[in-house]
Every structure is written in structure tokens, then in C-alpha cells.
Amino acid sequence: MSTHILKRLLDRLRDGGSPVRTDGGTAAAGSETAGGDSDLGSALSSLRESDAVRSAPFWLPPFLLMGFFVYGAISWNIVISLTDFGGLTLPTYDPSTFDLEMYRRAFSDGQFWIATRNTFVLLISFTGLSLAGGLGLAILVDRGIRFENWFRTVYLLPFSLSFVVTAVFWRWMYNFDSGLINAFLRGIGLDFVASKWLTGSIDTGALGAIPLVPDTFYFKLFAVIFALLWQFSGYAMVVYLAGLRAIPNDQYEAARVDGASILRMYRRVILPQLRASTVSAAVVLMVFALKAFDFLYVLFGSNPGPTADILSTMMYRQAFSANEWAYGSAIAVVLFVVALTVVAPYLYGEYRRGEL
Amino acid sequence: MSVRDDLAERVGVDLEAVDPLRVALYATLVGLVAFYLSPLESGLMTALKTEAEFATSPPFVPPTVEGFTLEPFGVAIDTLSSAILNSIMLAVPATVLSALFGSFAAYGLTNFEWRGQLGVVALFIAGIFIPYQAVLIPLSRLWAIVDTQSLLAPVLDITVFSAQVPVLGTVELATHPHYASIINLIITHTAYGIPITTLLFRGYYKKLSTEMLEAARLDGAGAFTVYRRIVLPLSMPMFAVTLIYQFTQVWNDLLFALIIIPSGSGPAAVATIALNELTGGIIQTFNTQMAGAFVAALPTLLVYVLFGDKFAKGVAGGT
Numbered sequence: 001m002s003t004h005i006l007k008r009l010l011d012r013l014r015d016g017g018s019p020v021r022t023d024g025g026t027a028a029a030g031s032e033t034a035g036g037d038s039d040l041g042s043a044l045s046s047l048r049e050s051d052a053v054r055s056a057p058f059w060l061p062p063f064l065l066m067g068f069f070v071y072g073a074i075s076w077n078i079v080i081s082l083t084d085f086g087g088l089t090l091p092t093y094d095p096s097t098f099d100l101e102m103y104r105r106a107f108s109d110g111q112f113w114i115a116t117r118n119t120f121v122l123l124i125s126f127t128g129l130s131l132a133g134g135l136g137l138a139i140l141v142d143r144g145i146r147f148e149n150w151f152r153t154v155y156l157l158p159f160s161l162s163f164v165v166t167a168v169f170w171r172w173m174y175n176f177d178s179g180l181i182n183a184f185l186r187g188i189g190l191d192f193v194a195s196k197w198l199t200g201s202i203d204t205g206a207l208g209a210i211p212l213v214p215d216t217f218y219f220k221l222f223a224v225i226f227a228l229l230w231q232f233s234g235y236a237m238v239v240y241l242a243g244l245r246a247i248p249n250d251q252y253e254a255a256r257v258d259g260a261s262i263l264r265m266y267r268r269v270i271l272p273q274l275r276a277s278t279v280s281a282a283v284v285l286m287v288f289a290l291k292a293f294d295f296l297y298v299l300f301g302s303n304p305g306p307t308a309d310i311l312s313t314m315m316y317r318q319a320f321s322a323n324e325w326a327y328g329s330a331i332a333v334v335l336f337v338v339a340l341t342v343v344a345p346y347l348y349g350e351y352r353r354g355e356l
Numbered sequence: 357m358s359v360r361d362d363l364a365e366r367v368g369v370d371l372e373a374v375d376p377l378r379v380a381l382y383a384t385l386v387g388l389v390a391f392y393l394s395p396l397e398s399g400l401m402t403a404l405k406t407e408a409e410f411a412t413s414p415p416f417v418p419p420t421v422e423g424f425t426l427e428p429f430g431v432a433i434d435t436l437s438s439a440i441l442n443s444i445m446l447a448v449p450a451t452v453l454s455a456l457f458g459s460f461a462a463y464g465l466t467n468f469e470w471r472g473q474l475g476v477v478a479l480f481i482a483g484i485f486i487p488y489q490a491v492l493i494p495l496s497r498l499w500a501i502v503d504t505q506s507l508l509a510p511v512l513d514i515t516v517f518s519a520q521v522p523v524l525g526t527v528e529l530a531t532h533p534h535y536a537s538i539i540n541l542i543i544t545h546t547a548y549g550i551p552i553t554t555l556l557f558r559g560y561y562k563k564l565s566t567e568m569l570e571a572a573r574l575d576g577a578g579a580f581t582v583y584r585r586i587v588l589p590l591s592m593p594m595f596a597v598t599l600i601y602q603f604t605q606v607w608n609d610l611l612f613a614l615i616i617i618p619s620g621s622g623p624a625a626v627a628t629i630a631l632n633e634l635t636g637g638i639i640q641t642f643n644t645q646m647a648g649a650f651v652a653a654l655p656t657l658l659v660y661v662l663f664g665d666k667f668a669k670g671v672a673g674g675t
Contacts (some may be wrong), residue, residue, distance in 0.1 A: 057464070074497075
């Protein structure tokens, strides 16, 4: 039977007569493909009606598995956040006792607001800096250089490493006595800048290290962001590079004929067209920022302290160190809502543009 | 016309001319290479030094003859080898399963037409973006309730992985009840990998010729035959991309392993957990820590160096 199919297939390809059906194709367009044979056409349309049924064996099992773990677990988490599940006892799910106590507790918890603030500082500065860095890299790499592949491979390399490995490397980089950052600063005569980066304290020489409290400059958090920038700017570069390559050559040509300077060309012609790349890279980077837990956990354990605590570390600490399960669930729901406010508009936009 | 000429023309630069701007460009690029490689380079140099040596010499300088040692790598390999084996046992099945499921789902959601399809697609894609913190507590509850070991007992005794060796008789490859938690971890990673693998395959299947599938269908080929005879063979390049991307994701995960493997350590620990424990000690033997980081990262580094272009494709497609 299969050889028969292939033969028909080849015939069809040789004909080249059948119109290409687009995504928005309807049953009418489909019956054209069928070659106008009315019997076939009606058979086809009835088949088409059962497409939902015929496709189900393929998408339904993965959907159930994924749906159970993603949406089932999120719903379960929301239910737990309404209980007062804590300690070593088992949770009881009695709807009559459900309340919003854990959310009230979160909103009146100073630690929660500090973690929320840090989460947004991390989210916005990490995403912004990675996009800027990635765009810079992409423009440099796109300038028709030699060994382009080689450069690109090196810049993307840190992205293939795990947060754990990155954290181990950067703990060493930031080491006060023998880390590379301070060695570099001392090497160029900037001894006074050398700091205990990961404790958020600055070395004053004679007086020793003084901790920066209050940490108005997010010293510790920016040490983390800088390391994450090292890991993720290559990712933004790859996305921007794809965007740059999609811009037709004649636009570069036109800008050059107009005598536009390189800077002006990028600002006026190229950047406006990278909007889609920016949006998709930003969404993914924000999601990574929300997942930066692994990195902070390796560097600081489950309590990074008030200057680097984010919602995901706080959630883990409350749930898995303090056994405050319901409270941890409530914080997780807040985190989920933050992620949703980033992702929902993006997905809706994709849907509107028909790219879903 | 080569790609390079094409590019050169498009950005309006003559590649052969020596021009200060080009020199500055290459200087910047090389400086950036130094920035991106310096943690790895100084890490590698440190891993090759004795403790006395790395305390006194700058981190990026290669070790002297007296200060050179392979001992840190020896310690790291000894400590991490069983965890690396566990990670392989985890990452290979989880990667293959989620790629297969992703391919099925993408086929069912791309090459058919029915109402409500986009809604299901949206649910799949939204699954990529959820912060895992939102499912951690339910996951830990779930795997506390489900006893994988007893469930599997009738078909497979996972506490004893054994093999028949001709001369020696039955050889136990591994014995520990914690291997049940690796199976739990495989199922978990498979489930959370499905959204991204579905997205990657869907992007690819959208470009498949509709006529071709239509023709096969008109000839009476069922959905399964079309998948097996046409779609699956054509998906091989995408399988490569997806497997490579997903392998690094599963290998690099720490969070799920922390939650699902009881007590976080023990014989079932995966590479990320073992590395965290190796490096989390109070005694700062940085040379061993760096060696450990390289050993734990070796599989993903190898995959990246060997299949960098496919990895980049997965990355760009995953947006």
C-alpha cells in the first residue's frame, strides 16, 4: 500500500497543479486539492469533520501528561495555598476551611515585599541589560566578519552550562583574595574598587571590609545580574541575529545610497524592525530571570539575605526549609501571577498575528 | 557568491581593506571572547594547580611545573562519577520521551484542522513559561503519595539492576531503593519538556507540504501511516535539534532534583546536586570545585561543541 501512496504522491508533485493551501484554508480549498472529484470531495469533507477525532491519539496523551503536571499541579498548588498546611502533618482539603489567610500573611510580611521588589529589579535590569548586550553582540557579529561562526559559538557557550556550573565559576570569579575580578581590578591599579562582591561589602583597606547596609545600589544583586548577563547575553544575540538576517539586503543598500551613517542606519532602519525579536527574547529572558533560583541557591543556599532574596528563593525557603507549605504555595501563586502578566500579553499578541 | 561576500556587500565594507574601524571591530570581538572565556579559562587553570599554587598565583596564569597537579580532577571524578551515571540514566530517557511526545502532539495539532485547536496549542505553549515554583509543592506531595517502587514491583525490580554475565553469573549493576526517584524524575522532566518540544516540532511541521500529506490521505493512508511513513522520516533534523536542546535542559536542572530526590543526596543524586554538594563545603578547595564544575558540565559542553549549530537553532526556535 505504501508504494502506491508514494506513487500517487510523486504523480501529484509532478503535476504541480494543485494549489498550495494556506493555513487559513477551508474545506472548499481542500476539495480543490481533491481535483474537483465530487465523490472524493464529499468523502474528504466528512473526513475533515472527524479530524478532531483522528488527531486525538497524537495530541491527547501528551496533552494529558503535560496538563496533569502543569495545570493540574498549578490548581493543586492554589488549593494548598488556601489551606493552612504546615509542619509535618498531612494536608487536609476541607473546602469549608479554605481562606486567604496565607495571602494576607504575605502582604503583611516585610520579607515578602523585599523579595518582590528584588524580583522586579532582577527581572527588569537583567532583561534590559541582556537585550542591550545581545543586540550589541549581534550587530558586531553581523558586520561581515571572518570566523563569524567561531565568535558566535564562543558567545553562546555559557548558555549551554547549568546554573549550578555558572554559580560555581562565578563564586570563584568573585572571590575576594584570589578571584579573577579583583585580580583584574588590582592589576589595573583599582585596588580600592576590589570588593567582597557576593556579600555586598566594600574593602576600605585599613578599616577592612564594610558591609553596604542599607544596600541602596543592589550591590549583591547586581553581582548576580552581571554573572547572569555573562550566561544569557549570547542567547539574546542568537535571537537578534536571526532578526537581523531576516531584514532584506536592499534596505541596507538603500540606507547606504542615501548616505546614512552606520549609526543612523541602525537607529532609523534596522532597530525598528527588530521589535518582534526583542519581544520574544525579552519574554524568554524574563522567564529565565524568574527561574534564577538555581543560581542563587548554589551561591547563597536557601537564604540569600534581604539584598538578593527573590520570590522563588523565598518560596523554596518557606516551603522546604521551614515546612510552611501553605505559605510557600501562596508565594508561588504570586510568582505565577507575575509570570502570567508577562506571558499572557505575549501569547495574545502571537495569537492576534496568527503566529500561534 | 559566498555568504561572506554577500554580507560584506550588504553592510558596505570591503573586507580586504585595512581600516581603523575594522581593527577596532576585531579588537572588540576578541576582547569579548576574553570576557566570555575568562571564567572557563581561569577555572581550568585553577583546577590544574595545587592548593599552594592557586593561593599565590593569579587565577588565569597556567600552573608552573611544581604547581601542576591532576589530583583535583581525580577527586572530582571519584566524587561525581556515580551522579553522572544517574544523570545519564535520567537525561537520555527523559529527552527521548519528551521529544517523541512533542512530535506526536505537534503532528496532531498542526496537520489536522478542527475547531478549538488553537486553544489547545495555547495551553501547550503557555506551559513553557510557567515558573516551576508554582508546581513544586504539589510535585513533592505527588511523589510522596505515588510509590513508584511498589507500583513497578510486578514488572521490574528497580532496587536491583542486574545483568547476566557468562562467567560471573548475575552481576548487580546498581542496588538502591532511591532509583525509584530517578524514574519519578524522568516522568516529571518528560511532562515539563513536552511544551517546548511541541513548539519546536510545530514550527517545523507548519512548513511541511500540505499537499503531500493530503495526497497520502486521499490514498487512504490513516493518520498513523502518514505519521510513520512521511512525517517521522522528515522530522529527523528536528529530532536532532530537539534532543540536543532538551538534553542540556534536563542535564542542567537542579530544582526538580532537589524536590524529587529524597534528602537531596545519596546514591540517586544527579550531577547538579552532587556538584552543589561538592562545592558547598566550608573548606574552600577551589581547585577541586573547578575540576568538579568541568566534570559535571562535560557532557553538555561536548554536546555544545559537537552540535553547536543545532543547539543555536533550538535556542532561536524556542522563542
